[in-house]
Amino acid sequence: MESKVEVLSRLRIPHNGDLYKVVDVLNRTLKEKDLMFGLALDPDDKETAIFTIYRT
Template structure:
């Protein structure tokens, strides 16, 4: 994704949950399933607690 696409993305929601090793599979499936609906999902380790993951939902 290039910078022009990032500029068009709007954050709809964020949530922080406990970290699991398979969380990326959930995000991957959400992206594959809802891409045509204009939604993109991303996740990152929480900056304050690496045992938590922050999920972000974007509207493209």
């Protein structure tokens, strides 16, 4: 069975050490709505985080 993940939105924001907590609570709260949230450092700018919303 193949799972498709669709990127709904992507946002670049200043990196903050607590952003992962927001992503964690969003993932726990909205997984039943087939939404998934991701956070990564921009490979070109370590001061910028990339926040992504996916539909699973």
